[in-house]
Amino acid sequence: xxxxxxxxxxxxxxxxxxxxxxxxxxxxxxxxxxxxxxxxxxxxxxxxxxxxxxxxxxxxxxxxxxxxxxxxxxxxxxxxxxxxxxxxxxxxxxxxxxxxxxxxxxxxxxxxxxxxxxxxxxxxxxxxxxxxxxxxxxxxxxxxxxxxxxxxxxxxxxxxxxxxxxxxxxxxxxxxxxxxxxxxxxxxxxxxxxxxxxxxxxxxxxxxxxxxxxxxxxxxxxxxxxxxxxxxxxxxxxxxxxxxxxxxxxxxxxxxxxxxxxxxxx
Amino acid sequence: xxxxxxxxxxxxxxxxxxxxxxxxxxxxxxxxxxxxxxxxxxxxxxxxxxxxxxxxxxxxxxxxxxxxxxxxxxxxxxxxxxxxxxxxxxxxxxxxxxxxxxxxxxxxxxxxxxxxxxxxxxxxxxxxxxxxxxxxxxxxxxxxxxxxxxxxxxxxxxxxxxxxxxxxxxxxxxxxxxxxxxxxxxxxxxxxxxxxxxxxxxxxxxxxxxxxxxxxxxxxxxxxxxxxxxxxxxxxxxxxxxxxxxxxxxxxxxxxxxxxxxxxxx
Numbered sequence: 001x002x003x004x005x006x007x008x009x010x011x012x013x014x015x016x017x018x019x020x021x022x023x024x025x026x027x028x029x030x031x032x033x034x035x036x037x038x039x040x041x042x043x044x045x046x047x048x049x050x051x052x053x054x055x056x057x058x059x060x061x062x063x064x065x066x067x068x069x070x071x072x073x074x075x076x077x078x079x080x081x082x083x084x085x086x087x088x089x090x091x092x093x094x095x096x097x098x099x100x101x102x103x104x105x106x107x108x109x110x111x112x113x114x115x116x117x118x119x120x121x122x123x124x125x126x127x128x129x130x131x132x133x134x135x136x137x138x139x140x141x142x143x144x145x146x147x148x149x150x151x152x153x154x155x156x157x158x159x160x161x162x163x164x165x166x167x168x169x170x171x172x173x174x175x176x177x178x179x180x181x182x183x184x185x186x187x188x189x190x191x192x193x194x195x196x197x198x199x200x201x202x203x204x205x206x207x208x209x210x211x212x213x214x215x216x217x218x219x220x221x222x223x224x225x226x227x228x229x230x231x232x233x234x235x236x237x238x239x240x241x242x243x244x245x246x247x248x249x250x251x252x253x254x255x256x257x258x259x260x261x262x263x264x265x266x
Numbered sequence: 267x268x269x270x271x272x273x274x275x276x277x278x279x280x281x282x283x284x285x286x287x288x289x290x291x292x293x294x295x296x297x298x299x300x301x302x303x304x305x306x307x308x309x310x311x312x313x314x315x316x317x318x319x320x321x322x323x324x325x326x327x328x329x330x331x332x333x334x335x336x337x338x339x340x341x342x343x344x345x346x347x348x349x350x351x352x353x354x355x356x357x358x359x360x361x362x363x364x365x366x367x368x369x370x371x372x373x374x375x376x377x378x379x380x381x382x383x384x385x386x387x388x389x390x391x392x393x394x395x396x397x398x399x400x401x402x403x404x405x406x407x408x409x410x411x412x413x414x415x416x417x418x419x420x421x422x423x424x425x426x427x428x429x430x431x432x433x434x435x436x437x438x439x440x441x442x443x444x445x446x447x448x449x450x451x452x453x454x455x456x457x458x459x460x461x462x463x464x465x466x467x468x469x470x471x472x473x474x475x476x477x478x479x480x481x482x483x484x485x486x487x488x489x490x491x492x493x494x495x496x497x498x499x500x501x502x503x504x505x506x507x508x509x510x511x512x513x514x515x516x517x518x519x520x521x522x523x524x525x526x527x528x529x530x531x532x
Binding site for chain 1: 432433436437439440465469470471474475477478479481482485502503505506507509510511512514515516517520521524529
């Protein structure tokens with residue numbers, strides 16, 4: 001399971017302030033903690049106004065790279081900001097994200113192809129969130145066609161089926177699992193990723209729902225997740241799911257995590 | 267989801283002592299707590315020597331029934347003890363358990379049929395734990411044939427696919443889920459139950475594994491579980507799974523449990 005650490009995101013007020021203040025220590029601390037907690041990638045989202053985003057994203061990349069050496073996930077819909085950040089990275093990054101929207105395909109896909117990046121592809125064709133599994137698959141077909149035509153190998157693509165909150169429609173969990181399975185069946189080599197926490201928006205005790213959601217999603221083929229790697233309960237749920245699904249030979253990851261003190265609420 | 271409260275079991279040392287001392291208050295306290303925590307059934311296992319079991323089981327039934335009015339799950343392989351306990355119960359009980367073993371079928375199945383009991387049927391044909399999914403299904407066929415011939419309706423049968431510990435074979439989780447699916451496909455009206463905690467035997471931080479196991483098993487069709495209903499973390503995992511699988515209309519069970527203070531480690 002690949003983990004994209006989500007915490008360096010300018011839409012969070014503390015990160016927003018650190019970006020505005022050019023507070024390197026704050027950002028580097030977030031980067032180190034997430035790297036130590038086992039992140040495969042670190043998401044880097046400036047979250048600032050388009051006029052500032054390019055400069056802020058490049059500053060974030062440089063700041064983070066001077067502290068950790070894991071690859072970055074450049075999180076922006078702005079091709080100029082992405083292009084500038086790609087020139088700054090030490091390791092081939094992941095790009096977050098493209099979708100079936102033509103301007104995002106045209107703006108970002110060539111950069112992905114040129115630099116051999118991984119890329120997150122949202123299962124949506126337009127700006128509206130698709131309601132059904134079929135609409136999502138249709139959007140995925142469009143993105144996959146464009147990506148293949150651009151020469152991006154399937155294994156570099158991380159499809160995000162899109163998580164919608166369960167409190168507005170009790171079927172949204174099943175919709176997500178069904179979409180995961182359908183994408184995996186159609187494109188067995190693409191990765192499946194998601195930002196999980198949307199599922200519990202509007203409900204109390206959200207972390208329980210998020211943990212169970214991750215557990216169930218792993219069973220349906222999710223092999224990458226955008227999450228808070230410092231959330232030890234979530235990590236314990238993930239390790240347990242992988243153990244139970246036969247993916248932790250000799251229970252090594254689980255027992256090592258135990259010895260490292262991950263399991264706090266036994 | 268039906269819950270069989272597991273705590274009144276004479277193989278636990280405190281319960282063993284209470285049975286020996288005829289400590290009604292201790293047993294009734296366990297019964298009340300499990301009933302209040304939402305148990306559908308209370309398992310009653312004397313766990314004593316065959317020469318004592320009948321008398322002890324009847325005492326337990328009377329003691330529990332004077333405190334709570336939920337139905338009981340009479341847990342014994344001894345037909346004499348079961349027959350005596352059936353005469354004592356106020357509500358039609360569940361019997362735990364039969365298997366494909368001829369003496370258990372012959373000794374207990376007639377009682378199940380005569381009294382209209384629910385019954386737990388273990389997916390094993392002999393005294394040896396079956397290794398494969400196929401062996402389990404074969405055993406289930408044998409029990410189901412016998413039960414149908416005795417006039418027991420499928421909906422009264424709770425098949426237990428048998429949980430084997432994951433630390434001895436990393437495939438044992440998948441084996442369990444595969445068996446759940448296969449039984450459900452062959453007998454869509456039977457219930458599926460299990461004692462969950464065997465899965466984590468021999469590993470540290472067992473409760474995390476048990477929670478994830480319950481979460482995944484609910485998705486594969488488990489609709490009854492023998493567990494500790496006082497374990498709030500396990501209950502939170504169950505409520506989350508049911509929510510995410512679309513079985514909690516308007517999120518009512520989840521939000522009610524939140525208001526009742528179930529979620530302690532948010």
